[in-house]
Amino acid sequence: MxxxxxxxxxxxxxxxxxxxxxxxxxxxxxxxxxxxxxxxxxxxxxxxxxxxxxxxxxxxxxxxxxxxxxxxxxxxxxxxxxxxxxxxxxxxxxxxVKLPDIADKKGVFTPNEPRNKDESRFSYDRLAAVKYAERWWNSYNPAFRKFEVDCTNYISQCLYAGGAPMRGAPNRGNGWWYQGDNWSYSWAVAHSLRWYLSGSTQGLKGKEMQEASDLIPGDVICYDFEGDGRWNHNTIVVAKDAYGMPLVNAHTYNSRNRYWSYEDSTAYTPNIQYKFFRIGE
CATH class of the missing domain: 3.10.450 (Nuclear Transport Factor 2; Chain: A,)
Structure with a gap:
């Protein structure tokens, strides 16, 4: 070896x-x-x-x-x-070796449920989310199922460790949740989590930021590698480099302290699109 x-x-x-x-x-x-x-x-x-x-x-x-x-x-x-x-x-x-397509082709779901106008907040513990991301970046918490395409499942676990409340069970197309051997699409599918973060008005939600430099540890980046409107991948910000740019952790291709842009990824294309989400504020 x-x-x-x-x-x-x-x-x-x-x-x-x-x-x-x-x-x-x-x-x-x-x-x-x-x-x-x-x-x-x-x-x-x-x-x-x-x-x-x-x-x-x-x-x-x-x-x-x-x-x-x-x-x-x-x-x-x-x-x-x-x-x-x-x-x-x-x-x-x-x-x-090429692993399975980072985009999960099953259960791709864009939330379209009526939005609850309750703007209730939760207290997001960024440090706890980052500690979880560091603990499990290259291993798998046995309390949760391991997915062949595991990037979004891992990010959801990090957010949950930071105090994000689950809601919507048992409807897989509603809310964000994991329960026994069942889960919402937004928990485990990159495309669905991207739309959930931008659409949710209670509990876990994301505020879209303009630039990657606006993000802080505990925030989330979503990736559409082909620029075709189908979101493939998610990462969590765990640190900033010397110029204040995000470094991220991720699963599927497990990585730690990777530069946020993924320009060195085999999945990268010149058409890549990003969404930057501030969590919990």
């Missing part, structure tokens, strides 16, 4: 590297005045398939990047799924 990890670290740092992910990462770091001062990796095999004398392995590469920006240091972490073939003792086809 160490040999595989070393291979990937060398691959990412090689002058001949043509990885789109790494090229975007370097370009984004240059734009932000970031120096990557150290890269560490650790791998974990989670699947092995054998056919004749060929074995196909899939593993998770946990990358830790020590970033320096001005006088500030922080660690960015990402978990990347990798696949390779082992044939006659030689490693071939060592590539990144």
């Amino acid at each position: 160490n040999k595989l990890t070393d291979w990937w670290l060398d691959f990412f740092q090689s002058e001949r590297n043509e990885s789109e992910w790494w090229e975007r990462k370097k370009e984004l770091c240059n734009e932000r005045g970031i120096e990557i001062t150290r890269i560490k990796g650790n791998g974990h095999v989670y699947q092995e398939l054998r056919y004749d004398n060929i074995s196909t392995y899939q593993y998770l590469l946990h990358l830790s990047l020590l970033m320096k920006q001005k006088d500030q240091f922080y660690v960015e972490e990402q978990v990347i799924p990798i696949q390779f073939r082992l044939e006659n003792g030689k490693i071939t086809d060592h590539i990144e």
Whole structure:
């Protein structure tokens, strides 16, 4: 496993590297005045398939990047799924694996229920939400179901840890809630949570902000990677960089302290759209 990890670290740092992910990462770091001062990796095999004398392995590469920006240091972490073939003792086809589409195609729901005009508030504990996001960024709370596309489920758990009240059960198209082995679309589907945050007038709701720099830890960013009106992904702000820009945590492609724009993501397109939500105010 160490040999595989070393291979990937060398691959990412090689002058001949043509990885789109790494090229975007370097370009984004240059734009932000970031120096990557150290890269560490650790791998974990989670699947092995054998056919004749060929074995196909899939593993998770946990990358830790020590970033320096001005006088500030922080660690960015990402978990990347990798696949390779082992044939006659030689490693071939060592590539990144595409996980399921980040956009959950099931239960995509845009809330259209009559809005309750009660402007009741809740006290949002941002620190508790961020602590939860840090605790579970690369693992899964057994109190909740783990989804194959887990980004929104993770964000909902963070918001709940911050004190956001559930409402609307048992109607899956109403409110925001998780109960036993059932949940609202807005709890687990990126598109639905985006519209719930902008439409809810009681309990959990979001105030749309104009710029990413307006956000503070505990706030939420929603992503429409293709710019087609279908929202694919959500993250939670956990910190700010040296220039006051958000760093975020996320699931599905588990990541910590990632720069908010996702320009280094394989899902990124030039048509990407964002929504910035202030939570609890």
